[in-house]
Amino acid sequence: MNYKAVIIGGSAGSFQIVTRILNSLSSGFPVPVLLCLHRLKHVRSGFVEALSLKANIPVNEPYDKEQLKAGHAYLAPANYHMFLELANRIALSADEPVNHSRPSIDLSFITAANAYRDKLIGIILSGANRDGAFGLKKVADNGGVTIVQDPTESEVKTMPESALQLTKVDYVYSTDQIIKFLQKL
Amino acid sequence: MIELGIVDIREIIRLIKNQYDIDFSTFALTSFKYRLEHIIAKNNLTSPENLYRKLTDHREFFDTFIHQLFVPSTEMFRDPSVWRWLREEYFSNMVNEDLINFKIWLPYCVSGGELYTICILLQELKLLNRVKIIATIFSDTSLEFIRSGEYPLKKIEISVENYTRFQGAGEFNDYYKLEQYAVRRDASLIKNVEFIKDDINFNMAPRNVKLILMRNVMIYFNPTYQENVLYKMHNTLSGSGNLLVGLKELIKQNQNSHNLFETVDINESIYKKKPN
Numbered sequence: 001m002n003y004k005a006v007i008i009g010g011s012a013g014s015f016q017i018v019t020r021i022l023n024s025l026s027s028g029f030p031v032p033v034l035l036c037l038h039r040l041k042h043v044r045s046g047f048v049e050a051l052s053l054k055a056n057i058p059v060n061e062p063y064d065k066e067q068l069k070a071g072h073a074y075l076a077p078a079n080y081h082m083f084l085e086l087a088n089r090i091a092l093s094a095d096e097p098v099n100h101s102r103p104s105i106d107l108s109f110i111t112a113a114n115a116y117r118d119k120l121i122g123i124i125l126s127g128a129n130r131d132g133a134f135g136l137k138k139v140a141d142n143g144g145v146t147i148v149q150d151p152t153e154s155e156v157k158t159m160p161e162s163a164l165q166l167t168k169v170d171y172v173y174s175t176d177q178i179i180k181f182l183q184k185l
Numbered sequence: 186m187i188e189l190g191i192v193d194i195r196e197i198i199r200l201i202k203n204q205y206d207i208d209f210s211t212f213a214l215t216s217f218k219y220r221l222e223h224i225i226a227k228n229n230l231t232s233p234e235n236l237y238r239k240l241t242d243h244r245e246f247f248d249t250f251i252h253q254l255f256v257p258s259t260e261m262f263r264d265p266s267v268w269r270w271l272r273e274e275y276f277s278n279m280v281n282e283d284l285i286n287f288k289i290w291l292p293y294c295v296s297g298g299e300l301y302t303i304c305i306l307l308q309e310l311k312l313l314n315r316v317k318i319i320a321t322i323f324s325d326t327s328l329e330f331i332r333s334g335e336y337p338l339k340k341i342e343i344s345v346e347n348y349t350r351f352q353g354a355g356e357f358n359d360y361y362k363l364e365q366y367a368v369r370r371d372a373s374l375i376k377n378v379e380f381i382k383d384d385i386n387f388n389m390a391p392r393n394v395k396l397i398l399m400r401n402v403m404i405y406f407n408p409t410y411q412e413n414v415l416y417k418m419h420n421t422l423s424g425s426g427n428l429l430v431g432l433k434e435l436i437k438q439n440q441n442s443h444n445l446f447e448t449v450d451i452n453e454s455i456y457k458k459k460p461n
Contacts, residue, residue, distance in 0.1 A: 092433050093215075
């Protein structure tokens with residue numbers, strides 16, 4: 001199967017997991033990695049630097065209409081929604097928060113599912129609200145692969161459990177299993 | 186929420202072009218689609234066909250449609266460091282200058298968040314009555330909303346935090362009063378603002394502008410139209426005028442527009458017109 005992108009959503013308790021995932025991917029990872037993580041609106045710097053520290057792939061906060069590249073990770077910038085536009089571009093939006101969140105995981109997942117259809121892998125990690133559950137369902141509805149972090153391992157279970165309630169997902173994985181899955185791509 | 190397909194969106198763009206002579210094919214597709222879906226839900230239209238019908242048969246609806254289509258600013262004093270830059274690096278040098286022809290233009294106002302912010306900033310520097318502020322709106326509904334001072338309660342909390350980080354000279358609650366379900370901003374702040382009703386071609390743009398505040402506007406346009414808009418902004422600015430765009434809107438050096446602007450502060454997205 002030729003995938004075109006991986007998208008990861010998370011909130012409270014996901015930072016360590018995302019860091020472990022990014023540190024385990026080798027440079028030359030075959031697709032772009034999109035990261036939509038809840039974060040403080042007013043803190044602009046520090047987050048992407050912390051995620052980059054030991055990552056082997058470049059991690060950055062994209063500018064509007066930036067073209068996605070394989071083997072790069074893109075973190076939704078503070079106080080913007082991150083949409084996937086046609087032609088492999090990011091489109092940012094300052095539209096109203098959804099589920100009290102901007103960036104909204106649902107909106108990133110829905111637009112990515114529309115852009116990549118069955119060539120998308122969607123992953124929901126630990127988090128403290130329901131954001132992402134509806135987005136992951138859209139990934140499944142479009143034939144993409146859906147993975148949820150095992151709630152028994154998640155620091156905060158609400159987000160993975162909400163995703164599992166709404167969608168019959170393909171895999172419920174521990175962090176190690178998520179990493180193994182991605183390393184095989 | 187109803188989800189629109191590409192065919193539905195093309196049909197809506199075509200209909201608006203034919204009936205109202207405005208071309209929305211210049212908009213970024215994903216956010217445009219999302220706004221249309223939001224309009225269908227908000228007005229209980231339940232299907233794209235009902236939206237076509239409403240746009241065709243109810244011309245008075247179009248003004249509301251435009252107001253709802255354009256994304257309002259997120260909050261007041263968004264990105265406090267940008268406003269601090271304006272106060273400390275930009276306006277502080279002008280207090281003793283002759284500002285009789287000093288024009289500030291906001292080319293895209295929907296809820297007036299950025300407009301009220303610049304007015305508060307200038308008021309605190311005692312410059313508000315010495316400069317000319319021009320604001321472009323796209324609908325009468327937006328104009329009424331801005332003039333009424335009304336503001337959503339949920340946006341006030343973050344605006345207050347922003348104002349604290351901006352380190353304003355007053356108390357933020359000097360500038361609004363609480364009502365039952367909303368907040369009313371002090372509309373006397375904008376009493377000297379000149380409003381221009383225009384469409385997205387910016388054909389009514391003023392001339393010889395010193396400062397353009399166009400933050401998080403170009404994100405809603407497609408890349409081709411973004412270039413086009415930058416040309417218009419260049420033409421609007423006076424000799425060494427400044428352009429402020431959103432923090433994640435990059436005026437790239439490899440675009441055709443690279444000859445138009447030079448960077449003043451990349452972190453705060455502040456640019457300056459290169460002379461013709």
